[in-house]
Amino acid sequence: MRFELSGITAGYGDTVVLRDVDLVVPGGTIVALLGPNGAGKTTLLRVASGLLRPRKGEIAVDGEDFTGAHAEVLAKAGICHVTEGRSVFPGMTVRENLRMFGAKGQESEAQERAVSAFPKLGQRLSQVAGTMSGGEQQMLALSRAYAQRAPIVMLDEVSMGLAPIVVDEIFEFFHRLVAEGSSLLLVEQYVAKALDIATNVYVLARGRVVFRGEPAELAGTDLMERYLGTETGHQGAAVGEEPAAPTPAVAAKRVPAKRAAARQTSAKKATSRKAAAKKAAPKRAAAKRTPAR
Numbered sequence: 001m002r003f004e005l006s007g008i009t010a011g012y013g014d015t016v017v018l019r020d021v022d023l024v025v026p027g028g029t030i031v032a033l034l035g036p037n038g039a040g041k042t043t044l045l046r047v048a049s050g051l052l053r054p055r056k057g058e059i060a061v062d063g064e065d066f067t068g069a070h071a072e073v074l075a076k077a078g079i080c081h082v083t084e085g086r087s088v089f090p091g092m093t094v095r096e097n098l099r100m101f102g103a104k105g106q107e108s109e110a111q112e113r114a115v116s117a118f119p120k121l122g123q124r125l126s127q128v129a130g131t132m133s134g135g136e137q138q139m140l141a142l143s144r145a146y147a148q149r150a151p152i153v154m155l156d157e158v159s160m161g162l163a164p165i166v167v168d169e170i171f172e173f174f175h176r177l178v179a180e181g182s183s184l185l186l187v188e189q190y191v192a193k194a195l196d197i198a199t200n201v202y203v204l205a206r207g208r209v210v211f212r213g214e215p216a217e218l219a220g221t222d223l224m225e226r227y228l229g230t231e232t233g234h235q236g237a238a239v240g241e242e243p244a245a246p247t248p249a250v251a252a253k254r255v256p257a258k259r260a261a262a263r264q265t266s267a268k269k270a271t272s273r274k275a276a277a278k279k280a281a282p283k284r285a286a287a288k289r290t291p292a293r
C-alpha cells in the first residue's frame with residue numbers, strides 16, 4: 001500500500017503549522033519523520049490520520065483520494081495512528097482493551113496476535129490497563145497496530161520516557177510489523193536508532209520539509225547537527241558531529257529551508273514532561289554512525 005500526502009498546509013486557528021508538505025510512505029518501508037520540537041511532526045500525523053483537516057493538499061491511499069475523510073474512514077482504509085502518550089483505555093482491563101482492537105467476530109484473533117507480539121500482555125489480561133507500567137501500557141497501545149494488521153502504521157514518539165530495554169523491545173516490534181507487511185511512518189526521539197532502521201527519512205523544520213532522502217545521505221549533511229542534534233537536545237544523536245560537506249546528490253535532495261534554520265531556537269517548545277523524558281534518554285542509545293560518504 002502506498003500512502004501519499006501532497007502539498008499539505010495545516011494549522012490551528014490562525015496559526016499555520018505545516019506549509020506545503022509532501023510525504024510518501026511506499027509499501028514495505030520504514031519512513032522516519034524527524035525534526036526539532038514544534039516542527040509540526042505530530043500535526044502532520046494528525047492530518048494523515050484524519051484527526052486534523054488540512055487547509056490545502058491531498059491525502060491518497062493507493063492513489064485513491066481520502067482528503068477530508070474522517071479518522072474512522074482512514075482507519076478502515078488501513079491507516080493506524082499510535083498517538084503521543086499511551087493510547088489505551090486506562091479504566092478497562094487489558095483483555096477489554098484488546099477486544100476493542102478486533103473487528104466484530106475477530107476479537108479473539110486480535111487478542112492472540114497482540115499477545116504473540118508482547119507475551120507479557122498475556123499475563124496481564126485481567127489487570128486494569130491504567131495500573132500497568134508505562135512500558136506495558138505502550139506495548140498494549142502498540143499491539144493494536146499488529147492485531148489489526150494495519151498496512152500503514154504511524155508511530156508518534158512511542159519510545160518516549162521508557163527504559164532502554166523496553167525501547168529495544170519496541171524497536172524489535174517495529175521489525176516484526178514490517179515483516180508482516182506493514183509500512184511505518186516513524187516519529188522518534190532516538191534519532192540514530194530510527195535512522196538505522198529507516199528506508200527513507202524526512203526532516204521537518206518549522207513546518208517545512210528541509211530534507212528527504214536515504215538515512216546515509218542525511219549523515220553526510222550538517223542537518224543532523226542543525227536540526228537533530230543539539231537543537232533538539234538529543235545529544236545522543238550526534239550522527240553529524242563532524243559533518244562532511246554535502247555531496248552534490250545530497251545537496252540536490254535538500255529542500256530550501258530559507259529562514260527555518262535561523263529561527264530554530266524559537267521553535268523549541270518542549271513541555272517540561274517531554275524535556276525531562278528526553279533528558280532521561282540514554283546517550284549511548286544513539287551510537288555514532290559513520291557517514292556513508
Ligand SMILES: Nc1ncnc2c1ncn2[C@@H]1O[C@H](COP(=O)(O)OP(=O)(O)OP(=O)(O)O)[C@@H](O)[C@H]1O
Pocket residue numbers: 012015017035036037038039040041042043044269270274
Ligand atoms: N492544538 C493546538 N493548538 C494550537 N497550536 C498547536 C496545537 N498543537 C500543536 N500546536 C502548535 O503547532 C506547532 C507544531 O506542534 P507539533 O506538536 O506538531 O510539533 P512536533 O514536531 O510534534 O513537536 P515535538 O517534537 O515537541 O512533539 C507548535 O508550535 C505547537 O505549539
Ligand SMILES: [Mg+2]
Pocket residue numbers: 041042043084156
Ligand atoms: Mg510531537
